[in-house]
Amino acid sequence: MIRILLAEDDQVMREYLTRALERSGYAVSAVDRGTAAIPLLETERFDLLLTDIVMPEMDGIELAQRCAEIAPDTRVMFITGFAAVTLKAGRTMPEARVLSKPFHLRDLVLEIDRMFEIERMSGGK
Template identity: 70%
Template sequence: MIRILLAEDDEAMRSYITRALENAGYSVVAVGSGVEALPLIQTEIFDLLLSDIVMPGMDGIELAQKCNEVSPSTKVMFITGFAAVTLRANREAPHAKMLSKPFHLKDLVREVERMFEDAVPMMV
């Protein structure tokens, strides 16, 4: 089963995203900040880091860079509502997927599925 680490500081958004991904068959560990996520990426294996970019303490870009250092095989997807932050993310984490808020949860699940097309059997 594909494991996803979700770092999102908005509690309601974190809950909605977690539920949508779990309903789609993914295993999700959800935390409220990059600071909370960091020890998890250092001690556990995740297939995807799904992170908001703008968070207090440690932003999603810094978290993704640290994730890449300890687990370069972990894919990264950012979610953000700020266009200027998107430009920075593209520059500092060029291999990450980007999804702009607001988005429909079905779109999020579809984008995650696309990232793992080779690993997840297609449902007909």
């Protein structure tokens, strides 16, 4: 089962995404800020970091950079409602995917499925 670490400061969005992703067959651990994600990255294995970019304390870009140091095999997907931030994320973490809000849940699940399609087809992860 693919394990996702979700970092989203908006409680309603976090709960909504967690439920939807779990219904789609993913294991989800959710935190309300980037600083809360670091200890989990250090102690658990995740296949994907799904993070909002604009958050208090530590933004999603900084979190993704820390994730790359702590768990380099963890893939990253940003979710954001700010176009300018999307550009910064793309420059800072070119290998990461960026999904702009508002998005349809089906699009999020399809994007995650695409990221892990090869592993699923080969029986990995």
